[in-house]
Amino acid sequence: MQVSHSPPLLELDQVTVTRGPVRILDRLSISMPLGQHTAILGPNGSGKTSLLKLLIRQFYPSIDGEHAGDVRILGRSDWHIDELRQRLGIVSNELDHAFASGRSGRMTGLEAALSGFSGVRLKRHLKYDGESDVERARAALRRVAAEHLADRTLETMSTGERRRTLIARALVHRPAALVLDEPTTGLDIGSRAALLEQLQELADEGTTLLLVTHHIEEIIPAIEQVVFLDGGRVHSQGDTPDMLTDAALSQLFGLPLSVHRQDQHWSLRVTGS
Numbered sequence: 001m002q003v004s005h006s007p008p009l010l011e012l013d014q015v016t017v018t019r020g021p022v023r024i025l026d027r028l029s030i031s032m033p034l035g036q037h038t039a040i041l042g043p044n045g046s047g048k049t050s051l052l053k054l055l056i057r058q059f060y061p062s063i064d065g066e067h068a069g070d071v072r073i074l075g076r077s078d079w080h081i082d083e084l085r086q087r088l089g090i091v092s093n094e095l096d097h098a099f100a101s102g103r104s105g106r107m108t109g110l111e112a113a114l115s116g117f118s119g120v121r122l123k124r125h126l127k128y129d130g131e132s133d134v135e136r137a138r139a140a141l142r143r144v145a146a147e148h149l150a151d152r153t154l155e156t157m158s159t160g161e162r163r164r165t166l167i168a169r170a171l172v173h174r175p176a177a178l179v180l181d182e183p184t185t186g187l188d189i190g191s192r193a194a195l196l197e198q199l200q201e202l203a204d205e206g207t208t209l210l211l212v213t214h215h216i217e218e219i220i221p222a223i224e225q226v227v228f229l230d231g232g233r234v235h236s237q238g239d240t241p242d243m244l245t246d247a248a249l250s251q252l253f254g255l256p257l258s259v260h261r262q263d264q265h266w267s268l269r270v271t272g273s
């Protein structure tokens with residue numbers, strides 16, 4: 001593990017988020033060093049999307065009694081969203097849907113990558129700094145083997161092609177970390193393997209990965225730490241091989257499961273009761 005002396009990538013200290021009577025996140029505490037590739041794994045409804053919304057400032061901690069939780073990213077709580085986007089690349093399912101069709105879907109791969117500089121989602125709002133940014137956007141597309149998609153519109157791309165283009169969009173600022181929300185959802189077996197290999201390469205090149213998922217197959221060899229989320233709380237956390245056991249995953253997902261590992265790839269099967 002290559003952990004830097006920079007502030008942690010992410011620190012959540014006793015964060016509660018409530019909506020009416022619903023306690024979506026419940027005194028959640030997580031600390032994740034920069035340089036440590038981590039997966040947050042949890043069943044449906046465990047709070048994964050809500051955690052992402054905290055990172056992109058769509059959710060804020062709720063006051064819980066006397067206590068207000070704190071979300072610190074790279075040591076700071078008070079980020080402006082534009083500034084934050086330069087340090088933290090985020091590819092969420094919501095972003096993926098937004099770019100799949102409509103006016104955002106009419107952007108080309110290159111325009112979509114360029115839109116990462118200002119975070120806009122429409123071609124007419126594009127703002128970037130001339131040829132040097134165009135070259136950086138092309139370099140980001142190259143990093144995820146998507147340069148050939150530069151002139152194709154997103155609405156004509158396959159799910160896997162669009163996903164890679166959006167990862168390039170998140171990479172244009174060369175962020176310290178990349179946050180990915182179930183990155184292989186909707187991808188066939190070949191596209192999934194190719195994308196996971198590219199994520200492994202990005203991790204090897206020094207981009208910290210934070211993967212939020214319920215697919216154990218997405219836990220690539222680079223992932224060193226796994227945090228189990230359940231009912232808006234951290235259920236447990238630890239080194240990947242210690243966490244991905246039959247007993248631990250059966251308990252997390254609430255049914256008998258058996259874990260398999262072959263050539264550093266994880267998979268999960270439901271076993272007979």
Ligand SMILES: Nc1ncnc2c1ncn2[C@@H]1O[C@H](COP(=O)(O)OP(=O)(O)OP(=O)(O)O)[C@@H](O)[C@H]1O
Binds near residue numbers: 019045046048049050
């Ligand atoms: N705005 C909201 N108002 C009320 N309840 C909400 C709201 N947003 C989320 N929840 C509830 O909070 C819980 C966690 O939701 P969240 O979407 O974060 O889970 P998740 O782990 O991402 O699930 P999935 O894997 O199905 O996407 C769920 O029970 C959900 O119904």
